[in-house]
Amino acid sequence: MHVIISSYIYAGPQILAEIGNELWEEISKGLDVVGFRAFGSVCKTWNEITVRTKEDFLESQSPQVLLKSSNEMDIYYLCDMSRGKNTTFELDNTSNKSFVGCTGGYMIFESKNHHVKFINPLNGHEIRYAIMSFHFRGQPHHDHIVLATSLSSKSRVLFALSNNKREYKVYHSGVGKWYYGVYDVNVTDIAIFRNKVYLVTSEADFGELKINIADASFAWMPVHQIPNDDSEDLKLIVTNDQLFLVDFVPAKHLNIYEMDFDTMMWIKVSDLGDKALFLGGKGHCAMRRPGKWGHLSNCVYYLETFPARCCIYSMESKLIHMIPLVGKSGDQVSSLGWYCPDQCMKVKYLNMDYEDETIEENA
Known part of the structure; x- marks a missing residue:
């Protein structure tokens, strides 16, 4: 083409x-x-x-599964279940790095010296950062890293958080400096919604990242109705103009809430309508009209790591179907999480003539 x-x-x-x-x-x-x-x-x-x-084009781009070869170093696959095909790609020097997750269409890898590499698996574009760190030298330890490129067309925000040491770092390119802070809660997920960075804790506390010239800190939101869900795996999922809070345990329970920002309440959702959730691994999302690419709506697609497979659950958390995932010529693989190609379209600064920018900060 x-x-x-x-x-x-x-x-x-x-x-x-x-x-x-x-x-x-x-x-x-x-x-x-x-x-x-x-x-x-x-x-x-x-x-x-x-x-x-x-x-319409974005809705035609189905979520794909990121798979890692168990037999060959630095070999990965993008599995498009809707078309029944795998795309093989090689990412050099990633086998000794930790895979943190995905953000804005990029895969995130962190090395032992806290150098972070963002790689777009579709076109090979890379961005590199050296995250300042005060603890655990020689050991990657960030639970969540997001690159908020859509907050401004002229600036980018890197937000890295470690639950182990209860510390976070923020780099704002518009200000040109690092911010460092500590916290005393267990953050389970981070999401970018309406050009703001939100986070949720294991006790369903809901906060927003606030950045000014002096510092960067969490502003906890005055939520009037907090779900009675105490979970280590609460997820924030963005779809269109909705922000969901999801508590899912396969074959046990599925609790979904939507944030009503007018009343600042989490509203229970019992029917997703024409949407489906894609969970499991270090990457999750929600999509509208999955029937356009042959998938079911009003259900959860959940990834199991090894053996790699996708399990489809109903809204009652009952297993509907199971799809095995394999690599090229039967290559044994493990699933890393969901990759959403449409996220690349939301990165404002990613132009065809954009040059890699490496921001190095001494720890």
Whole structure:
């Protein structure tokens, strides 16, 4: 598909003009996220097509499973269950690093000296940071790391948190400095919603990351109705204009709440409608209309690590179906979590001509 588009581009403006917008729109639908983004940067007409079709295109991108080869170092797979195919890719020098999770379309790896590498598995784009640390030298220890690139088109926020030492670090590129702080709760998850960074604790306390010139700290929200869920695995999941709090134990219980920011209350959700949740491993999400890629709605897709498989549960937490996951030629794999290609479209600074930026801070 990329070759076809390139051929048309080099054919000249006359041939481009002869091809109608409807055909170009059909061509754009067959692209992956990287190709779709590049398609929109070619000319004004193609940009208008991508702007008009962006929402439908994003909904057509099903979550994919990140798999790690058990037999070959630095070999990974993106498993697209909707199309029944695996994409193999190699990430050099990651076998000795800890996989932390995904953020904004990037996989996050942390080395023993606290150097963090963000890698986009679709196009190989990398961003590197050296996170300042005061404890556990020679041992990666951050439970959560997010790169909030959509807070501003001109700045980025790196937020790293360690439950083990109850410390967090924040780097704000707009200010150009690191912030350090400590806390006394157990943070189970972090999410970016409406251009703000939120976090939840094992006791369902709900907070927001606040950054100013002087410091960066948590502002705990005055929630009037806190779920009676004490769990070490509470998740914050963003979908469209909703923020969910999810407490899920396979085959035991599934509790879902939506935050009503007008009343500051968690409202119990018993029916997801046309949505589905994708949980398990170090990556989770929610998607609308999964039937577009052959999946079920109003249920949970849950990843088990090894043997790698995807288990589908009903809203009553009952097992519906089980899908085994394998690598190339039967390669044994372990599942890392869900990867959402559509997240790449939400990274404002990721242009085709963007150069890698390495921010090194002495610990």
